[in-house]
Amino acid sequence: MxxxxxxxxxxxxxxxxxxxxxxxxxxxxxxxxxxxxxxxxxxxxxxxxxxxxxxxxxxxxxxxxxxxKQLAATEIRDVFQCRAVIEGLSARLAAERATPEEISALRDCFAPFVNDNSDLEAYARADRQFHQLIMKYSGNAVINRLELLTNIHLTAFQAGLLRTPKDTLPEHRSIIEAIAAGDGPMAERRMRGHIEASGRLLLPD
Amino acid sequence: MxxxxxxxxxxxxxxxxxxxxxxxxxxxxxxxxxxxxxxxxxxxxxxxxxxxxxxxxxxxxxxxxxxxKQLAATEIRDVFQCRAVIEGLSARLAAERATPEEISALRDCFAPFVNDNSDLEAYARADRQFHQLIMKYSGNAVINRLELLTNIHLTAFQAGLLRTPKDTLPEHRSIIEAIAAGDGPMAERRMRGHIEASGRLLLPD
DNA sequence: GGAATTCATTTTGAATTCAAAATTCAAAAG
DNA sequence: CTTTTGAATTTTGAATTCAAAATGAATTCC
The missing domain is CATH 1.10.10.10 (Winged helix-like DNA-binding domain superfamily/Winged helix DNA-binding domain)
Structure with missing residues (x-):
């Protein structure tokens, strides 16, 4: 630094x-x-x-x-709506171009939690890392400039803490498998669903 | 001013x-x-x-x-990829909440060109207005802060001038009709396809 | 003749200064 | 007792100043 x-x-x-x-x-x-x-x-x-x-x-x-800034509930909803489609796009692009090494790195994010879900703090960090990596692997430079959409993660409502690892770990794994299979549309649908589910929990309309 | x-x-x-x-x-x-x-x-x-x-x-x-800034071809591609999903989201949201007056305003954008396509300059302005209005009618404040994604329009490669009104006018009309019908998923698919088509033309891979 | 080096000039990055607007607080009026 | 007015203070917006880095040109060296 x-x-x-x-x-x-x-x-x-x-x-x-x-x-x-x-x-x-x-x-x-x-x-x-x-x-x-x-x-x-x-x-x-x-x-x-x-x-x-x-x-x-x-x-x-x-x-x-x-x-x-004090984020209003509607703004948080708006950010989640945008994240769902932008990260959906990221996942699709990543599925089309990720290397075996990159897919391994995605799997590694959650390896420590397969048998032990107890450290929520560490799991939240892994969650952020996972989303960041997929955006990076998308190869889309513009996505990676939209910091606006990634900060929500980092505030009080930590996305990784909104839902338990028990709920989100299977979703994360299914996204990684779609990317590993090179199935862009599937990866996109799953990522989008994943983020929309978190958004709904945060804002039950 | x-x-x-x-x-x-x-x-x-x-x-x-x-x-x-x-x-x-x-x-x-x-x-x-x-x-x-x-x-x-x-x-x-x-x-x-x-x-x-x-x-x-x-x-x-x-x-x-x-x-x-001199935009590289890959950056233009990246912007179009992002625009496709963000404006797709905009169209879906607009379909869910646009008022009759707003739908009229969308129709009015292209009213002058139904019988006469010759003024390309005016058509390009109408095109920009159309996309801006849909983002506005989405009711999503975050979308409307992503100026980054709207500037491409305005530079040398004017989106409205990439393809002829003969091609794009029917697409515009079909998007408006999906919004008027309140069919969010349809509006999203059509908008996304519309922008992806322009992007492909700009960058034939 | 061409590359490297030194020194003057330009330009950026950061701090400071100055003016105008906003805020605060006390006194006066209702 | 509450509200209004107005002056002192604070804070922002903009210009200016200053220091350090980058640029460019001339000169020296190979």
């Missing part, structure tokens, strides 16, 4: 602070104050806050200030 | 300059120079360039500079 540009380091720091609730939803981010706490000036901080705004983590109200 | 904040006016100005090729792909955007031409300082210009970077219109190379 030390070799990164200042703005990139700052970005990771502030993002972490928001995801860890060190900065809480609704809280005003007074630029001079936050910059001082972080040991920088407003210039790089402002860049970071603007970037986080496009990721739906910060909200800017002109001439009023920047706030940690 | 006069009542907007400076950054928002500047954003529209610079975006227009890029889309009109007044600033050409690959061109370096020297901040001080461009700011002076636009009668502002670097601060607001930098915000604008950063925003355009998230929209895939500008590329930033750290400590080197900002450049008008």
């Amino acid at each position: 030390e070799h990164l540009e200042l703005v990139d380091r700052l970005y990771l720091t502030v993002k972490r602070m928001i995801l860890d609730q060190e900065l809480v939803p609704g809280q005003k981010l007074v630029q001079e104050k936050l910059a001082a706490e972080l040991g920088v000036s407003r210039s790089p901080l402002l860049k970071v806050l603007q970037r986080l705004e496009t990721e739906l983590l910060v909200e800017s109200i002109p001439r009023r200030g920047m706030y940690v | 006069e009542h907007l904040e400076l950054v928002d006016r500047l954003y529209l100005t610079v975006k227009r300059m890029i889309l009109d090729q007044e600033l050409v792909p690959g061109q370096k955007l020297v901040q001080e120079k461009l700011a002076a031409e636009l009668g502002v300082s670097r601060s607001p210009l930098l915000k604008v360039l950063q925003r355009l970077e998230t929209e895939l219109l500008v590329e930033s190379i750290p400590r080197r500079g900002m450049y008008v």
Whole structure:
């Protein structure tokens, strides 16, 4: 992390602070104050806050200030709807082009949990890793720029914690098998169903 | 446009300059120079360039500079793949909730072209309007923030000009009819097919 | 003649300054 | 006692300044 540009380091720091609730939803981010706490000036901080705004983590109200974004229920629903089709696309593309090594890496995500589901924290991390890898293996550079759609994962409602491993592990395995079989449409349908199921649980309409 | 904040006016100005090729792909955007031409300082210009970077219109190379983005063929393919599923989702949602007035507005987009297809410029504008309206009528706020996916339209390869009205008008009409009938899955399939067809034409693999 | 090196110039990244708008708080009016 | 007004303070938006890195050109070396 030390070799990164200042703005990139700052970005990771502030993002972490928001995801860890060190900065809480609704809280005003007074630029001079936050910059001082972080040991920088407003210039790089402002860049970071603007970037986080496009990721739906910060909200800017002109001439009023920047706030940690409080996601409304409808926005969470909207994100899940988008994720379902974008990650469905990812799974289809991954099925068409994943190498044997990449398929192994997907299987490895959940290997530790086949016999022991008890560590929910570790399972949630594996879940995030699984979704990230499929987007990466899609080979679609645009998908991988849509950070906006991946941040939901990371907030209080951890996708991996919405449902138990008992429910989601079989879904994950069936997605991996469709990708391993090179069956794009099947992989797409399964991924889409998987995310829609999580979304429905989060928002029972 | 006069009542907007400076950054928002500047954003529209610079975006227009890029889309009109007044600033050409690959061109370096020297901040001080461009700011002076636009009668502002670097601060607001930098915000604008950063925003355009998230929209895939500008590329930033750290400590080197900002450049008008030259989209590679693979990136255009990637954008079309994403658009196909996101606008497919939009059409499905619009089918589920569009009002009679909204459906009329969709029909009105292409009313001028039923008997006369000759004004391609006007048809391209109607095409963009049609896609924008469906995203709006989806009621999904996140879709409407993904500007990244709508800019392709506006560059040299105008989606509406990729294929002739003779080809696309029937597709547009069939999408509208699915929405009017409240048939979400049908609207989704048709929109997706419509955009995939344009994408294939642009990139014959 | 061409490659490498040094130095001046340009440009970016970051901090600071300044002006205008928003907020706060106290005093006055109803 | 509540509401309104207005001045002091804070905060944002924008311009400017400063330092460090990158660029480019001239000169030296091979």
